[in-house]
Amino acid sequence: MKPVNDNLFWILLIITSIISLAFLTVYLFIWKDFHRFVADADVKWGLLERDSLYRFPAPAVVADADGIIIWYNIAFTKKILSDEVFGFPVSKYFDVDLEKSRLSPEAVIEYNTASLKIYAVTTAKTDANGVLTSNLTMLYFEDITETARLQTENAALRTNIMLINIDNSEELLGYEKESEKQNLLIKIDKVLEEYFERYKAIMRKTNPDRYFAIVSDKDLSDMKSDKFSLLDGVRSIFSNEKYYASISVGVGKNGSTIIESETDARQALEMAQGRGGDQAVIKSGPDYEFFGGLSGGTEKNNKVRTRMVANSLLSIAGTSDTIIIMGHKYSDMDCIGAAAGLAGALRITLPESEIKICCDYDTSLAKPIIDRLTDNIPEAEELFISPETAESLITDASLLIIVDTNNKDILESTETYALAKKIIVIDHHRQTTHYVDNALLLHIESYASSASEIVTEIIEYINDSKKLSSYYADALLAGIMLDTKNFIMKTGARTFEAAAFLRKLGADTVAVKKLFADDIEEIKKRSSLVASAEIYKRCAIATDEKTGTNARVTSSQAADEMLGISGSDASFVIFKTAAGCSISARSMGAINVQIIMEKLGGGGHHTMAAAQLSDVSLAEAKKKLLKAVDDYISSST
Numbered sequence: 001m002k003p004v005n006d007n008l009f010w011i012l013l014i015i016t017s018i019i020s021l022a023f024l025t026v027y028l029f030i031w032k033d034f035h036r037f038v039a040d041a042d043v044k045w046g047l048l049e050r051d052s053l054y055r056f057p058a059p060a061v062v063a064d065a066d067g068i069i070i071w072y073n074i075a076f077t078k079k080i081l082s083d084e085v086f087g088f089p090v091s092k093y094f095d096v097d098l099e100k101s102r103l104s105p106e107a108v109i110e111y112n113t114a115s116l117k118i119y120a121v122t123t124a125k126t127d128a129n130g131v132l133t134s135n136l137t138m139l140y141f142e143d144i145t146e147t148a149r150l151q152t153e154n155a156a157l158r159t160n161i162m163l164i165n166i167d168n169s170e171e172l173l174g175y176e177k178e179s180e181k182q183n184l185l186i187k188i189d190k191v192l193e194e195y196f197e198r199y200k201a202i203m204r205k206t207n208p209d210r211y212f213a214i215v216s217d218k219d220l221s222d223m224k225s226d227k228f229s230l231l232d233g234v235r236s237i238f239s240n241e242k243y244y245a246s247i248s249v250g251v252g253k254n255g256s257t258i259i260e261s262e263t264d265a266r267q268a269l270e271m272a273q274g275r276g277g278d279q280a281v282i283k284s285g286p287d288y289e290f291f292g293g294l295s296g297g298t299e300k301n302n303k304v305r306t307r308m309v310a311n312s313l314l315s316i317a318g319t320s321d322t323i324i325i326m327g328h329k330y331s332d333m334d335c336i337g338a339a340a341g342l343a344g345a346l347r348i349t350l351p352e353s354e355i356k357i358c359c360d361y362d363t364s365l366a367k368p369i370i371d372r373l374t375d376n377i378p379e380a381e382e383l384f385i386s387p388e389t390a391e392s393l394i395t396d397a398s399l400l401i402i403v404d405t406n407n408k409d410i411l412e413s414t415e416t417y418a419l420a421k422k423i424i425v426i427d428h429h430r431q432t433t434h435y436v437d438n439a440l441l442l443h444i445e446s447y448a449s450s451a452s453e454i455v456t457e458i459i460e461y462i463n464d465s466k467k468l469s470s471y472y473a474d475a476l477l478a479g480i481m482l483d484t485k486n487f488i489m490k491t492g493a494r495t496f497e498a499a500a501f502l503r504k505l506g507a508d509t510v511a512v513k514k515l516f517a518d519d520i521e522e523i524k525k526r527s528s529l530v531a532s533a534e535i536y537k538r539c540a541i542a543t544d545e546k547t548g549t550n551a552r553v554t555s556s557q558a559a560d561e562m563l564g565i566s567g568s569d570a571s572f573v574i575f576k577t578a579a580g581c582s583i584s585a586r587s588m589g590a591i592n593v594q595i596i597m598e599k600l601g602g603g604g605h606h607t608m609a610a611a612q613l614s615d616v617s618l619a620e621a622k623k624k625l626l627k628a629v630d631d632y633i634s635s636s637t
Helices: 006-047 050-054 074-079 098-103 145-157 169-173 178-198 217-225 230-235 258-274 304-317 333-349 367-376 378-382 387-393 414-419 451-460 470-484 493-504 509-514 520-531 549-562 593-598 618-635
Strands: 060-063 069-072 106-111 114-126 132-143 159-166 202-207 210-216 247-253 279-284 287-292 322-326 354-358 399-403 422-427 441-444 534-536 539-544 570-576 580-587 603-605 608-614
Touching (some): 060 074, 074 132, 159 258, 178 202, 178 210, 178 230, 210 217, 217 247, 230 247, 230 279, 247 258, 258 279, 304 422, 304 451, 322 414, 333 354, 333 367, 333 470, 354 387, 399 414, 451 470, 470 509, 520 539, 520 549, 539 618, 549 570, 549 580, 570 593, 570 618, 580 618, 593 618, 608 618
Parallel strands (some): 247 279, 322 399, 422 441, 539 570
Antiparallel strands (some): 060 132, 114 132, 159 210, 159 247, 202 210, 279 287, 570 580, 603 608
16 A cells, blocks of 8 residues: 655644644633633622622522623522523523613513512622722512412402493383383393303392492403493393393492492493493593493483583572683584573573683684674674683683583683683583593583584573574574584484474574585585595595695585495595694494594594594504504404
């Protein structure tokens, strides 16, 4: 065999030597760096009692300024993690922000199946010149798994108070035979009993139309998950196939005491009834959750409450030196009609009182009514005042009457409201979470077509009401016609009764119709908007780039007309405003546009609502609207 070439041998030897030398150099460098790391940690150990901490019974680790673990004790390896963690970042093992832990020295995290409370202690060391030389954080752990489990079980068993009221027992039972009345009540009782037995909750009947229940947090969570199917069960009960039963449910959740929970439950029930009933409302602290409310309010047959409200209003007004009537921003014909009609009636009954209507004429959508009143009634020239004047007139002895809204955030003058000590609210919109909560008298009838209808009924019980000028009657009739779309939408028997009463006072239907006349350009713009509408899940949606007061009017009128589009159950028009975008929403009743608008921060009632969105473009507003429609449809199926 031929011997190996000498040159090749030396070349291989040199290469092998170089590789070996390189490996040795890297090894020595790593070993030296490791010792430097340990030595550095050992120097820093002067800040802590090393031996004591090593035997510390609670699991503990020490991390440097970069969050690298430089030490851990025996308890940590026995109780938490037996792996080698030296030199690795804390964040690799625990979901904890070291910087936040230094600021907030206590946090709870979940690790594997355990709940750990972490305590952080930071120690900093500086040299003679004040320069930071070391910054160590010790984290020590407390296993609170058992405590957390008990807290979770206790929270699930925490009791909540639920109050239930039949919304329309009078209408449901009014014309039934005694035997049939009992049969209907038994059916409702059975639905309620079966529902609460399913959740093993306690339910008791306290009155023929009222119930009281105690439910746990877990049961309440399950009821929320099934969207309070109790509402659907009760709604399936009919009286002579004319009226269906409905209930309002108020829940007080997480009260610090049973009394507090019961108080919250009462407020939640009032909220549910103020929004038209047929829904469940959960109140937890200052927050409300809403379920149901897919149907419109049921019209009440009798007017006993209206008579009581009229008497209370006169009693309070009689002790007030100044009466200011105010509605919402961008006041429409219903708002101004109700305010003007009430002001006219009170001026007749209380001639010594100073009565004014707070209205921003420049932004009002009811200029035709205001102009007609001031042109034909001499006393009306001084009736309307600006928000600034109203604010200067209000005193502790003044009465503020709010009409056509119960939302304190959209009042014509929030400054006047803030100064008022005596407040009355008359409204037909469903109660919002921002409702006027300090009113002496809160009269909200969500089944009513309009605020003008409610005011007309009140006027019937005010002395000398027949002396009311026909111009005030025209204003009230215009308000009713606006909100009912000429007696088509949300019109009940009491709506026609109110219109008949106004006709007796001399209301001129032709003159009222002329108040709604538009110029040719507005008609063209409205037609263009209707033509541009697109259908999305049975909702007609259009957008308007135009801004200003006319855009608000045109958009709302276009939304009304879009309800006539085949295949649409609701209509929405999005238009630009100085602050962002607004949405006008209308419905024929199959879709509750109030719930959709509430998801966007707005409100209204079942068939007519609106919302204002700040700092958004038309495209962004449309995207939000489509999501709100999707959420509504998914929650109602």
